[in-house]
Amino acid sequence: MGLEHFGIAIYAMLMAGLLPLGFSLLAKLAGGFRFADNANPRAFLARTEGMAARAHAAEKNSYETLPFFFAAILMAQYMVVPQAVINKLALAYVLLRVLYGLAYVLNFPALRSILWTLALACPVLLLVISAQS
Numbered sequence: 001m002g003l004e005h006f007g008i009a010i011y012a013m014l015m016a017g018l019l020p021l022g023f024s025l026l027a028k029l030a031g032g033f034r035f036a037d038n039a040n041p042r043a044f045l046a047r048t049e050g051m052a053a054r055a056h057a058a059e060k061n062s063y064e065t066l067p068f069f070f071a072a073i074l075m076a077q078y079m080v081v082p083q084a085v086i087n088k089l090a091l092a093y094v095l096l097r098v099l100y101g102l103a104y105v106l107n108f109p110a111l112r113s114i115l116w117t118l119a120l121a122c123p124v125l126l127l128v129i130s131a132q133s
Helices: 007-031 035-039 041-046 050-078 083-105 109-132
Strands: none
Touching: 007 041, 007 050, 007 083, 035 041, 041 050, 050 083, 050 109, 083 109
């Protein structure tokens, strides 16, 4: 099926929901996580520095944006926004969030901020379009 298939937005939600876990794994790998650290992984991550700390920050920020993204997708579908529009903005959000995380981990703060803003624009646009439906 084409971009009008609603499953694309659902898969985008799934990818966005799993994205923080990828950053968590990267943070643990970069920080030298050992099996013994699993007794208190939050304390381990709080002690990390450099790339590991930035990956952990990307993980936390990714969790923080999920409710807004999910609500925007669901509202757009409820308000019968054209599915192709929902799908394109959902996929753009996921791609921009992946790039944002990479920019964060690789320490490109200006690019990170631009990508964060562009990713935020996707659910904002969905809600604006929903309000106009």
